[in-house]
Structures are given as structure tokens and as C-alpha cells.
Amino acid sequence: xxxxxxxxxxxxxxxxxxxxxxxxxxxxxxxxxxxxxxxxxxxxxxxxxxxxxxxxxxxxxxxxxxxxxxxxxxxxxxxxxxxxxxxxxxxxxxxxxxxxxxxxxxxxxxxx
Amino acid sequence: xxxxxxxxxxxxxxxxxxxxxxxxxxxxxxxxxxxxxxxxxxxxxxxxxxxxxxxxxxxxxxxxxxxxxxxxxxxxxxxxxxxxxxxxxxxxxxxxxxxxxxxxxxxxxxxxxx
Numbered sequence: 592x593x594x595x596x597x598x599x600x601x602x603x604x605x606x607x608x609x610x611x612x613x614x615x616x617x618x619x620x621x622x623x624x625x626x627x628x629x630x631x632x633x634x635x636x637x638x639x640x641x642x643x644x645x646x647x648x649x650x651x652x653x654x655x656x657x658x659x660x661x662x663x664x665x666x667x668x669x670x671x672x673x674x675x676x677x678x679x680x681x682x683x684x685x686x687x688x689x690x691x692x693x694x695x696x697x698x699x700x701x702x703x
Numbered sequence: 704x705x706x707x708x709x710x711x712x713x714x715x716x717x718x719x720x721x722x723x724x725x726x727x728x729x730x731x732x733x734x735x736x737x738x739x740x741x742x743x744x745x746x747x748x749x750x751x752x753x754x755x756x757x758x759x760x761x762x763x764x765x766x767x768x769x770x771x772x773x774x775x776x777x778x779x780x781x782x783x784x785x786x787x788x789x790x791x792x793x794x795x796x797x798x799x800x801x802x803x804x805x806x807x808x809x810x811x812x813x814x815x816x817x
Binding site: 633 | 709744747751759794805807808
């Protein structure tokens, strides 16, 4: 089956720093999704990517769909305390109703 | 998370009891997905349903677990004769017809088996 490696597993940063995390897949994906999960809550969609090379921003968040279609990156600029949470990548091999595969998450802690 | 309603938020069961988890999708969504999440783990797909049909149950254990999404009412994930290993957070997601990749999640049900 598809395997998705997300790194780093956790990050401890100071407020104001930039953050980068990434996911790599053993196979090609047609869609990459990035979610954030707050403690005790469900994941919330941050960014969706549909084309190789696509770069999409959502406020201080920027995500890219890798050219090889086997990876994706999420950057957070000028982190703030409310950025704390677990960030998940998810990829799916085709559009429509194909079930996405989720990474194990990157836990982000921001020190004020 | 807005719109996908899961209940209960927390459920405690003793070994051998049954657990019923409910999910009402966002208005207008006809696709429902169930996932399980263990501590410090990602989301593991269990089952994908449309109204009255199970489309993909490849992630669901063959025994004790079942799911339904009736024509009327919420989707139900049922776990019979629960064991301690069933303790986890169970998330439901829904998507509108034709855009299955964009899934909107509920807040989850945290099941604890004593």
C-alpha cells in the first residue's frame, strides 16, 4: 500500500520563527492536502493542492506540490502561539472519491 | 469542523459492551468516512459510505466492527464486544458529491474501554 512519511515528528520553536515541514510518498499522488488538528478537536483543512509544482498560500501558510508528485511542503511564516497543534499531510492518487492516505503528523509547539 | 456533528464526544465502555458512534455529515454532503486515531498517530481510514451503501470498508476490522449510513439519519459506527485495544479517537468526515478528496472532519468521539 501507499506509504507517506511526514517530518519532522515534532518541532519546538520560538514565536516569530518560520516553520517548514514536509511529506514524501512512495508513490505518485494527484492531490495533496494539509490539515491542522488542535487538541481534542478534529482536523481542519488548511490547503489543498492539485497540480505538480503548484504553490498555494493561505495567510501565513504556504504549501507546495512537489514536481515529482511524491512530496509536498508546508511552510508557516512568523509563527504565533495559536499555531500550536498537529499538522497532517494527506495525499490521494486520484481525484473523485479516492481515500487519502494521512501522514503521522508534525507536532508544533511555539514558545512565546 | 463546522457542520459535521459527532456524538457522543466521549464514550466510556467496559470490555464486552457495545459502542455506537454517530455522525451527521455537513448539509448537502452524501459521502461519509470514518477514521481511527491512536495517540501520536495519524488517521487510519476505516470505511467510506454513501447513503445506504458501503463503498469501501478495506480499513475496517472484519469482526466486531460495522458501519451504516441510512437514507434518513446519521451514519453509525458500531463496535461490538469492545476490547481495550479499541480505545481511540474515532473521526467522521464528510464530503460533497464529486469532491471526495476534500473531507471536512467532525470533532471526534473519544472511546475509552475499561
